[in-house]
Amino acid sequence: MKKKLIYILAALVFSLGACKKGYLDINENPNSPTAVKPALILTGALNNTAASTTGSSIFYSFAALWMNYWMTPGGVSGWYEERSYNFTTNWSGSTTLWANIYDNLTDYAYLEKQSKASGQTFFVGVAKTMKAWDYQYLVDFYGNVPYTQANQSVNFLNPKYDKAQDIYEDLVKQLDTATNLFKTATVAPADAAADIYAHGDLQKWGEFANTLKLRILLRQSEMPGREAYIKAEIAKISANGFGYIETDGGMFNNPGYLNTTGKQNPFWSVYGYGVDGTRTASHGYMLASTYGMDFLKNNNDPRLGKFYNTINDGAGSTYVSLVWGQEVNFDQTISTVSSIGEGVLKSFDQDQPIMTDFESLFIQAEAAQRGWIAGDARAYYEAAVKANFLYLGLTAAEADTYLTDQSVANWDANADKMALIIKQKWAAMNGTNDIEPWTDYRRLELPADMPISIASTVTTRKIPVRMLYPQREYNTNAANVIAQGTINQFTSRIFWDVQ
Amino acid sequence: MKKLVLSLFLFLYWGLSLTHAQSKNITGKVIADNDGLPIPGVSVLIKGTKKATVTGADGKFTISASPGDILQLSYIGFITQDVPVGNQAVLNVKLITDAQTLSEVTxxxxxxxxxxxxxxxxxxxxxxxxxxxxxxxxxxxxxxxxxxxxxxxxxxxxxxxxxxxxxxxxxxxxxxxxxxxxxxxxxxxxxxxxxxxxxxxxxxxxxxxxxxxxxxxxxxxxxxxxxxxxxxxxxxxxxGSVSYTNSTLMNRLSYFPKMQTEFGGGTTQDDFGFGQYTPFENQTFGDRFDGSLRPVGRILQDGTYQMVPYTYKDGEKESFFETGIDEQNDISYSGGNENGTTYINVQRVNSKGYVPGDKSNRTAFRINGTRKIGKFLADYSFNYTQRNYDKSTNQVYNNVINTPGNIPLTEYSDLDSKYGNPNDFYNDYYISPYFGLKQYRNKERRDDLLGNLSLTYKPVDWLSLMARGGLSTKNSQGKDFNYAYTYSDFAHDSGKGVAATQYNRSSVRDYNEFESRYTGDFLATATKTFNQFKFTLIGGAQVIQKNYKYITAQGNNLVVDNLFNLSNRTGEIVGSELERNSRQLAVFGDLTATYNDFLTVHVSGRNEWDSRLNSNNRVFFYPAVDIAATLTDVIPALKESKVISNLKLRGGISKVSAVQVDPYKLISTINPASGFPYGNTAGYTVDNQINDPNLKPENTLSKELGFDIGFLNNRITLETSVYLQNTKNQQIVNGIDLSASTGFTTAVINTGESENKGFEFSLNAAPVIGLSNGFRWNVGINYSYNTNKVLGLYGDLSQLGLGDNNYVVLGQSFPSLQVSTYQTDPQGRVIVDANTGLPIASPINKDFGQTNPNHILGVNTSFTFKNFTLSGVAEYRSGNVFYSGMASTLDFSGISYTSAQAGRERFIYPNSVIQTSPGVFVPNTNVTTIQGNGSFWSDGIRTNTASNYVSSAxxxxxxxxxxxxxxxxxxxxxxxxxxxxxxxxxxxxxxxxxxxxxxxxxxxxxxxxxxxxxxxxxxxxxxxxxxxxxxxxxxx
Structure with a gap:
């Protein structure tokens, strides 16, 4: 009896396990997909690039202060690291940039792999270009970083660090491959729609890849014995025929920004206004810096009213600034000091610049001045200033007047052309990309009179030359990061920073 | 309800009084034969009736009985005694101990x-x-x-x-x-x-x-x-019997962190580094209290200030918290006869929190019962509980504790008062905590249903078959309310930080969480005795299904203020949905063989199927065996011992395979990228977690040994165990931390091994002292020592983050606390900068040891005398550390005790050194910190260094x-x-x-x-x- 029962029981249960095989097959994720078409990743990744590089608050929170565009007012605790340059591996500048850019690179790695498999060569080219974009920033911030073993998930849990210069050289090769792909690719309409930067315009992608490559090459301008390499690589750019980003060109992101929380233009959402039209907290935390404002004020620059707002005194013409690092009083707030202007804070759905025409023209001006690309440096330079005026909502005529009348802008009035180009590039980049001027400063020590913070907490009177590796690396990839030696933000320079 | 209860009482009183009238009262005292002590709790029953009572703490009882009745006295561990009632009014009884019946306790x-x-x-x-x-x-x-x-x-x-x-x-x-x-x-x-x-x-x-x-x-x-x-x-x-219980408990704040009482509100410093008073500051880095009359807050619209003496206001923050009250009312019925029993209980708990305005209630209804129907026995229990919460979601403790000491906080409790209204509340950067309580609230209702029904059938007396179904469901519905507020033009234009946004619109979030679990069991139990062997064999099967669903929807910028409905919004609804379903099947067998009532061998095994793993890994088997031997039953010397009454040795070993992950954790997901969709434009991003599709169960091998010993008729008992558990193939459910450069930040894989061991004992003496006058003193001591160790992790990984500064570190006990710290020399002294005197942050975190206690000691004691019982439980824990993240905030605000220890002046960092050349450290005797006020205590070098806030737990x-x-x-x-x-x-x-x-x-x-x-x-x-x-x- 007992045995019989056990047999019956066993048979019952095994039949449950065996014949109703589907009973346990309920592990398909009802919440999230586990595979999507490359086009969906492309759209997400391009938008994330904008949100984690040129449109991100971290791109401005320290560099805009160090480059004397903006300054934090009174009544706001903190900003210790920014104001004193004394930051640690836990500081957001060290941690956020690394995390966000590698996160973005995962999507481009997925995109490249999936698009290769599906034969969507346009996407492969975009993935390679955007990887170069992201990695250039990683190298410029951190120097040696994981590259060859990066973004390979469990294959390399502790990716080794590659030499910064080796990465740079490979990026150049990747961009060559990308431009070749852009030459031959065909773009399906659906794929063009997914490309929220250029809508499948291969010429635009070619220009962007070329300009990015030129930027990478120009970065190495001060390295001894590097000129031949740079020239040879520029020759390859010229050969592909796409040219560079010219006036009215440029790469901009706009997925269709909405006036909804989390869906506004990222720069606007941090430094502009909330969904209900009230200004954000950070809007009040970033006010005009004296050096940046005075350059406009003292030289009758019509961009003054575009980069900065007048104060709220009823006159509509008073501009007030704070000296970088000064002790500030409680009454020095957004009511009494100028804030970020409407030339860069245009609307909740403004295009987010990735690379503007004026940045490209300044790069070309410098390259031409060095004799590395064909064309007249002056023409590039003046086109760059003009393009900046137009971007800010001013007219070409106003730009012409400025370029003619102001000694700080007039080509002929300045003997040191490089200093002129870089100073005007610095003036133009305010509020669209504050990292490039910091990088130019590290490379060329220009503008030479860039003020150092006068805060009492400053212990090393020098603008940092890099970010520190994030604390998470010391926790999760310790051997490899420690192998990079002791890193100091004032002395451990990036390979191209030789001065 | 109250009336109903009353009439029930009257009815019962009437019924009981009738029986009472026919008998006389007999009183008596029951004592034990071995020690002569009174025995409380002895059941005294008049045989053949339902009339019964129990002895009190002094062993005494009173019962109404008639001559000729037989009193049956029974108590666990004693032989039941029948005592005929004669004409006497007093009946004292001595009960005889019975080791045999004691072992019948199950x-x-x-x-x-x-x-x-x-x-x-x-x-x-x-x-x-x-x-x-x-x-x-x-x-x-x-x-x-x-x-x-x-x-x-x-x-x-x-x-x-x-x-x-x-x-x-x-x-x-x-x-x-x-x-x-x-x-x-x-x-x-x-x-x-x-x-x-x-x-x-x-x-x-x-x-x-x-x-x-x-x-x-x-x-x-x-x-x-x-x-x-x-x-x-x-x-x-x-x-049948009915009982009613009321408990009213109050809860009050017991203590705050230690705070400084010397300095008032402020954040700036004069040219000499001394703190300056700011009337509207949230930080407390002002000058020293001097008793002078000073303004508090910004100037009011009428041109005046609130003037308050510049002194520390004792008890203001403590008085913010109220006395919470929990009132429990229970009414229960218990009754039945030989064919079945019923137990019904209704409970209502009304609670008022010690955070002003927080309240909750719980209504629980339970009906349990048994029924005999022929050869079937049905047993059911059914419980429904409804709970309602209404609580503040504002970080109110933060607001209260960080209030500068010169602020008369409780004066602001009226939000319509001159100084208490949100426009004129003194603080520029934080809203009034009273306002916070009102503005940010959550209401939640939870409905829980627990039920099970089992049917047992005994076809023959050695076999019983049971089928059982059980369910538990939890359904929570909640709503977050953020109320609207419009600051006055005056407040907005004054530059007051919290009024920077003049019109704060209301928003709402609705959510619903549902969780259910269905269990079906089938069990066959066969019990047979062959000569000196007794076998119990259980075979069974089990089906478990778990379902979970969570939905939330949020609407911001409500159009009509404080109409908390999603339709009343502008912009898109922000919402999400999460679902988890899993199933498990199992068959198991369990055999207990007892020889001669002293040696028992117990073997069991279970085969399981789990839907959360893929078909290659989801079937697994795990066994267990344990042995118990009662030596006092076989060794003659022990058997006859008057001292040792029980000695049992036991030991067991078992393996368990567990699926720890949630469903759907075998493959990485791709999710909508941040901000998407923008209208019709979709964009996706690869999740930051990678997964192993071949995830296997996590295996734990446990071994334990122990003995139980009883002395003096089990008046003193000691139960001890030692155990060792090894867990391999750990399922890292939240993922091991990866370097972001891998492209992912976490990985869900099987990896690592832990060892967990310890011993525990439980010593009980009942009584330690027992006197014939009824005084009894009982003591119970529970002690455990536990330690564990990480034997392996993954590849080169030396540690795994659990979040909240907890880490699993190779070779150490886990979880251990690792936090940011200062650079130290080899002797552990803090290295300071030679110029600034400031400690230098270290990029490497410091490990402070484990966050779980090694030692846990519980002491229970009770004293009974006459009808009074005084009892208490004390507990001790040690061997662990904790990090008070709150203390960092207290330093930031300058309210912390520590921040005033150097008198708010520059000071030589205690026990610090200066590095003069690489590896050479000299004690710092003269370099003071470059700042001594708020710019030291509230800045990152202090507040971001969590090692400043770690202490013994x-x-x-x-x-x-x-x-x-x-x-x-x-x-x-x-x-x-x-x-x-x-x-x-x-x-x-x-x-x-x-x-x-x-x-x-x-x-x-x-x-x-x-x-x-x-x-x-x-x-x-x-x-x-x-x-x-x-x-x-x-x-x-």
Whole structure:
């Protein structure tokens, strides 16, 4: 009896396990997909690039202060690291940039792999270009970083660090491959729609890849014995025929920004206004810096009213600034000091610049001045200033007047052309990309009179030359990061920073 | 309701009075033969009737009986005695001890199977419902604290919904990231641990704790963490009785962190570095209190200031918190006859929190019963609990504690008053805590249903077949309310920080959480005796289905202010949905063989199918074996010993395979990228977590050995165990931390091995002292030592983050606390900058050791004399550290005690050194910190360095203290004979706490969550409380 029962029981249960095989097959994720078409990743990744590089608050929170565009007012605790340059591996500048850019690179790695498999060569080219974009920033911030073993998930849990210069050289090769792909690719309409930067315009992608490559090459301008390499690589750019980003060109992101929380233009959402039209907290935390404002004020620059707002005194013409690092009083707030202007804070759905025409023209001006690309440096330079005026909502005529009348802008009035180009590039980049001027400063020590913070907490009177590796690396990839030696933000320079 | 209860009482009184009239009162005293001590709790029954009573604490009883009646006196461990009633009015009885009957006591083990203690080869400990509820906890887990060796109960928070924030761990941690909390079994059915707070503690007959993994064959893998078997009350088979209990408990703030009382509000410093007073500052870096009359807040619209003496206002912050009240009312019925029993209880708990405005209630209804229908026995229990919460979601503790000492905070309680209204509240950067309580609120209703029904059929007397179905559902519906507020033009234009946005629009979030668990069991139990062998064979099968669903939708910028409906919004609805479904199947067998009633071998095995793993890995088998030998039954010297009355040796070994991951964790997901969709434009991004599609179960091998010994007729008992558990193939459920450069930040894989070991003992003396006048002193001591070690992780990884600064570090016990720290020289002295005198931050975190206690000691004691019982529970824990994240905030605001220790002046950093050349450190004797005021204490170099806020987590707590009075049965018989029993008690919980001197912050039990990461707090939890009150019970 007992045995019989056990047999019956066993048979019952095994039949449950065996014949109703589907009973346990309920592990398909009802919440999230586990595979999507490359086009969906492309759209997400391009938008994330904008949100984690040129449109991100971290791109401005320290560099805009160090480059004397903006300054934090009174009544706001903190900003210790920014104001004193004394930051640690836990500081957001060290941690956020690394995390966000590698996160973005995962999507481009997925995109490249999936698009290769599906034969969507346009996407492969975009993935390679955007990887170069992201990695250039990683190298410029951190120097040696994981590259060859990066973004390979469990294959390399502790990716080794590659030499910064080796990465740079490979990026150049990747961009060559990308431009070749852009030459031959065909773009399906659906794929063009997914490309929220250029809508499948291969010429635009070619220009962007070329300009990015030129930027990478120009970065190495001060390295001894590097000129031949740079020239040879520029020759390859010229050969592909796409040219560079010219006036009215440029790469901009706009997925269709909405006036909804989390869906506004990222720069606007941090430094502009909330969904209900009230200004954000950070809007009040970033006010005009004296050096940046005075350059406009003292030289009758019509961009003054575009980069900065007048104060709220009823006159509509008073501009007030704070000296970088000064002790500030409680009454020095957004009511009494100028804030970020409407030339860069245009609307909740403004295009987010990735690379503007004026940045490209300044790069070309410098390259031409060095004799590395064909064309007249002056023409590039003046086109760059003009393009900046137009971007800010001013007219070409106003730009012409400025370029003619102001000694700080007039080509002929300045003997040191490089200093002129870089100073005007610095003036133009305010509020669209504050990292490039910091990088130019590290490379060329220009503008030479860039003020150092006068805060009492400053212990090393020098603008940092890099970010520190994030604390998470010391926790999760310790051997490899420690192998990079002791890193100091004032002395451990990036390979191209030789001065 | 009250009227109904009253009339019920009257009815019962009438019924009882009739029987009373026919008899006379007999009083007596029952003592034990061996020690002559009175025995409380002896059942005195008039044979052939349902009339019964029990002896009081002094062994005395009163019963009305007629001459010729026979009194049957019975008590566990004594031979039942019949005493005929003659004409005497006093009847004293001496009961004879019986070792045989003592061994007939049974323990409820897995699946409700009752077994004799001598047959059990693993560690168990039982807590009776009475012991559990002596201090009237509203959550049953808190009533277990200190009462079971090896059990650690942690109450993570004290706000109104604190009952849901309890962590329950037996024998420490095994799994790095998987669940380590004990399994909860209610009336034989597994229910989720989050149902703990919906069980009325007063319904509990007993809680039996299986400490090890040996029950896993019958309950499944979750039992690897030990099991809490909760049995609810069944009706008694002899007649009916009704009892009513009221408990009213108050809870009050017990203490705050230590604060400075010398300096007032301010943030700036003069040219000499001295703090300057700012009337509207949230920080406290102003100048020293001088008693002068000073303005507080910004200038008002009428051109005046509130003027307040510049002194420390003692007790202002403490007075912000109110006295919370928990009022429990229970009415229960217990009754039945030989064909069935019924137990009904209705409980209502009304609570008012100590955070002003917080309130909640719980209504619980339970009906349990048994019915005999022919050869079938049906047993059912059904419980419905509804809870309603209304609480503040503002970080109110932060606002209160960081208020500068010169501020008369309680004056601002009226939000319409001149200085209390939000426009003119003194603080520029934080809203008034009173305003915060009103502006940000959450309401939630939870409906819990627990039920099970079992049918047992006995075709022949050696075989029983049982089918059982059980369900538990939890349904929470909640709503977050953020109220609108418009600041005045004056406040907005004044530059007041909080009024920067003039019109703060209202927003709403709705959510619904549903969780259910269905269990079906089939069990066949065969019991046969062959000569000296007794066999019990159980075969069974089990089906479990778990479903979970969570939906939330949020609407911002409501159009009509404070109309909290999603339709009343502008912009898109922000919402999400999460669903989890899983199924498990199992067959199991369990054989117990007992030889000659002294040696028991128990073997079990379980084969499981789990839908959460792929088809290659989801079928797995795990076995267990344990042996128990009662030496006092076989060794003649022991058998005849007058000293040793019981000696049992036991040992067991078991393997458990567990699936720790949630469903759908085998493949990485791709999710909508941040911000998407933008209208019709979709964009996706690869998730930051990677997964192993071939994930295997996590395996734990547990071994334990122990012995139980009883002395002097088991007046003194000692139960001990040692255990060793090795967990391999750990499922890293939240993912091991990866370098972001891998493209992912976490990976869910099988990796790593841990070892967890310890020993525990439970020593009970009942009584330590017992006198013939009825005085009894009982003591129980529960001690456990637990330690664990990480034997392996993954590849080159040396550690794994659990979040909240907790890490699993190779070669160390886990989780250990690692936090940012300063650079130190080889002697551990802090290195300061030679110019600034400031400590230099280290890029490497410092490891402070484990966050779980090594030592847990619980001491229970009770003194009974006459009708009074004084009892208490104390608990000690040590061996762990904790990080007070809150203290960093206190330094930032300048309210912390530490921040005033250097007099707010530049100082030489204590025990610091200066590096003169690489590797050469000289003591710093003259370089003072470049700043000494707010710019030192509130800046990153201090507040971001968490090692400044780590302290010992050791404590002694007086968990429970109660003084109970049992109204004498004689008195009731004479004055209110319709009342069978009545008692009142004064009770207190967590009345006293003793901490090491370095812990100037808070109760280390308070924690950010109830997960594996422990030992970290912040200002989202509310401060510790003391609970005290009274309780009264009347039985009819």
């Amino acid at each position: 323990v409820t083990t897995a699946l409700g199977i009752k077994r004799k203690p001598k047959e059990i080869g693993y560690a168990t400990q039982q807590v009776t419902g009475k012991a559990l509820t002596s201090s009237r906890p509203t959550n049953l887990a808190t009533g277990l604290s200190g009462k079971v060796a090896g059990l650690q109960i942690s109450q993570a928070n004290n706000q109104i919904d604190a009952g849901d924030q309890v962590r329950v761990v037996l024998r420490g941690n095994r799994s790095f990231q998987g669940n380590n909390q004990a399994l909860l079994v209610l009336d034989g059915i597994i229910v989720p641990l989050n149902q703990l707070n919906s069980i009325n503690p007063n319904d509990i007959e007993s809680v039996n704790i299986l400490k090890g993994a040996n029950a896993a064959a019958l309950y499944g893998s979750d039992a690897a963490n030990g099991v809490m078997i909760v049995s609810t009350k069944r009706g008694s088979a002899d007649g 050791a404590f002694w707590k007086i968990r429970e203290l109660s003084l109970a009075y049992q109204v004498p049965a004689q008195w009731l018989g004479a004055h209110a004979s319709f009342i069978k029993n009545a008692s009142i008690a004064l009770v207190g919980r967590n009345l006293f706490m003793f901490r090491p001197s370095d812990n100037i912050y808070t109760d280390p039990e308070i924690n950010v969550g109830t997960g594996n990461a422990q030992g970290v707090n912040n200002l989202n939890q509310t401060p510790p409380t003391r609970i005290y009150g009274f309780t009264a019970t009347i039985g009819f």
